Amino acid sequence: MNYEEYKIIWKDEIGIKNNMNTVEKGRLFSTELFTQYLDVSLLDDNLYYIDGKSDGGIDLAITFV
Numbered sequence: 001m002n003y004e005e006y007k008i009i010w011k012d013e014i015g016i017k018n019n020m021n022t023v024e025k026g027r028l029f030s031t032e033l034f035t036q037y038l039d040v041s042l043l044d045d046n047l048y049y050i051d052g053k054s055d056g057g058i059d060l061a062i063t064f065v
Contacts (some may be wrong), residue, residue, distance in 0.1 A: 010032075014029070014032045015028060015029055016024045016028050031047075034047070
């Protein structure tokens, strides 16, 4: 499987659709990337959503205790 095939499957699995706005896409992408890479749950208290104007492109932040 090449990268383009993998990207299509991954985006489909996490629910990214072409008709979503950039905030929705960024939120889904960042949560999946963080939770899969760090092996954390979306229910963790140390995940913070940061999505909106003038946020510098950051969609999710995590604090380590």
